[in-house]
Amino acid sequence: MTDKTCALAQAVAAIAPGSTVAIGGLMLHRRPMAAVRELVRARVGDLTVLGATLGLEADILVGAGLVQRVRTCYFGLEAFGLAPMFTRAASAGALEIVEETETSVACGLRATLARVGFIASPAWIGTDFLRVRPDVRTIADPYSGEVCVAFPAIVPDVALIHALEADPLGNAILGGNLAVDWELSLTARTVIVTAERVVPRLSAEADLLGQRVTHVVAAPHGAAPTSCHPLYPMDAQAILAYVEACQSDGFQSYLRAWLET
Amino acid sequence: MKPEFTPDEIIATCISRRLRDGDIVVQGLSTPLTLAGYILAKCTHAPNLVLASAVGMAVTLDWKPLSLLYDEAMWLDRPLRRMNFPSICREILPTLEPREFLRPAQVDRRGHFNNVCIGDWHRPTLRLPGCGGIADITPIYRRVELYVPRHDPRVFVESVDFVSGVGYVPDRPRDWFLVSDLATFDLHEGRVRLLTVHPGVSLDDVQARTGFPLQVARPLGETEPPTAEELRLLREEIDPLGIRKLETVGGAARMQLLRDIIHRERQSQRRDSRPYPTTQ
Numbered sequence: 201m202t203d204k205t206c207a208l209a210q211a212v213a214a215i216a217p218g219s220t221v222a223i224g225g226l227m228l229h230r231r232p233m234a235a236v237r238e239l240v241r242a243r244v245g246d247l248t249v250l251g252a253t254l255g256l257e258a259d260i261l262v263g264a265g266l267v268q269r270v271r272t273c274y275f276g277l278e279a280f281g282l283a284p285m286f287t288r289a290a291s292a293g294a295l296e297i298v299e300e301t302e303t304s305v306a307c308g309l310r311a312t313l314a315r316v317g318f319i320a321s322p323a324w325i326g327t328d329f330l331r332v333r334p335d336v337r338t339i340a341d342p343y344s345g346e347v348c349v350a351f352p353a354i355v356p357d358v359a360l361i362h363a364l365e366a367d368p369l370g371n372a373i374l375g376g377n378l379a380v381d382w383e384l385s386l387t388a389r390t391v392i393v394t395a396e397r398v399v400p401r402l403s404a405e406a407d408l409l410g411q412r413v414t415h416v417v418a419a420p421h422g423a424a425p426t427s428c429h430p431l432y433p434m435d436a437q438a439i440l441a442y443v444e445a446c447q448s449d450g451f452q453s454y455l456r457a458w459l460e461t
Numbered sequence: 462m463k464p465e466f467t468p469d470e471i472i473a474t475c476i477s478r479r480l481r482d483g484d485i486v487v488q489g490l491s492t493p494l495t496l497a498g499y500i501l502a503k504c505t506h507a508p509n510l511v512l513a514s515a516v517g518m519a520v521t522l523d524w525k526p527l528s529l530l531y532d533e534a535m536w537l538d539r540p541l542r543r544m545n546f547p548s549i550c551r552e553i554l555p556t557l558e559p560r561e562f563l564r565p566a567q568v569d570r571r572g573h574f575n576n577v578c579i580g581d582w583h584r585p586t587l588r589l590p591g592c593g594g595i596a597d598i599t600p601i602y603r604r605v606e607l608y609v610p611r612h613d614p615r616v617f618v619e620s621v622d623f624v625s626g627v628g629y630v631p632d633r634p635r636d637w638f639l640v641s642d643l644a645t646f647d648l649h650e651g652r653v654r655l656l657t658v659h660p661g662v663s664l665d666d667v668q669a670r671t672g673f674p675l676q677v678a679r680p681l682g683e684t685e686p687p688t689a690e691e692l693r694l695l696r697e698e699i700d701p702l703g704i705r706k707l708e709t710v711g712g713a714a715r716m717q718l719l720r721d722i723i724h725r726e727r728q729s730q731r732r733d734s735r736p737y738p739t740t741q
Contacts, residue, residue, distance in 0.1 A: 226518075274490050281715070282590065302594030325600040326630060331582075429534070430538075436726075
């Protein structure tokens, strides 16, 4: 398959309930909001949401009742404070949390890239993370004997990535804030790239290679209200409106209005 | 007459003065007060400070005034080198040990700290956003530096509910430092020790707002207050919108401040027809 362009609904139809969905971008930057909205419309549930950090996009998925498990090192809205629906659900024990840190995510994805079962690191030693992640083992360094943590390989089922520009093969430009998208695009089984525009040939060097990309979708303004540097900044008023709606129990009406946009 | 200053200003000043010219510093998640401190150092005694960010994905020598709407621009417009997230946390952090001031939700008498949850992890009373990479760097760094914008017995606790940041490690002396809005601290014989109180603050004030008995340095010093020039730089050059103050207020006041900052930044962007502010 060479031309991978399709409609957003067709791309999202490739996501099965119960999938581990990795979210591209970082913090409130270049998040795949259009793809997330389509996921909510399609009501694909029981998801494990994975991200180096998670924010607005994943908070909406949690609020919509589509998330069973989260795996991230930070789930929040940066300057806008706690992620309201995540904080509520997690504090009520309604979400399964697989604790991750920057290193466990980075090592996990890089282990998959290297085709090994783990990458070792001195991270987590002396913390409580090993207590709540009994699946993560320690090993003795075979050379020095030092105890280190063997961070297991991570293979996402799906990656959702928003780009500035993509070609029909899935090669894409990310605009500087690269996040963890290179690793996601090479490790996930299904890779959906939405882009501000889809062009026959990229106008500059690609940040992502299209080889493992499965779907390419034109989605102008597809990161809003998060930023898409340097095309548009974050829409701070829209993010603030979300937080205020959630604070007054208005998530459901916010969601209805958002799905209509 | 000594200049009047606010909690964010003395914390930013203490952060600035800890840094040395040529240091590499890291801006963490949602920590504008540290960035104000780093830029203050760059504008005063450390012009060759190298700034890195896992948020902006870059290393840069240039700075811009703090921005809420365009916070990526400082990192991405004129980067010294672009990186991605795994490269920064797997390559830059373990090798270069950049300076980074971390903000704990709880810190205990052993200097351990927590950004994961309040209460038992299995049944938390409050789930927190998470620790980012704090659990990755604090087991290995030779230096641990913290800041607490609002000194409170709920922050300074006898024992943290979850260790996501490592403080005292037996047989491994290291430089542990904390600045709050009241005082500065270090770790002495494995326990948190009060080092200096900020001007106008007494030992009793600090102890009353600390949830464990404090060790006190002898003699107890007073923190050097910000100079008039440091205050001018913070208020007029580095952070005229007052974004750093988002860390020292809470609740409804914080929401109001957030609304004000967004409004003022949008106004100033409208006056300035360029889409992004210029790099210094």
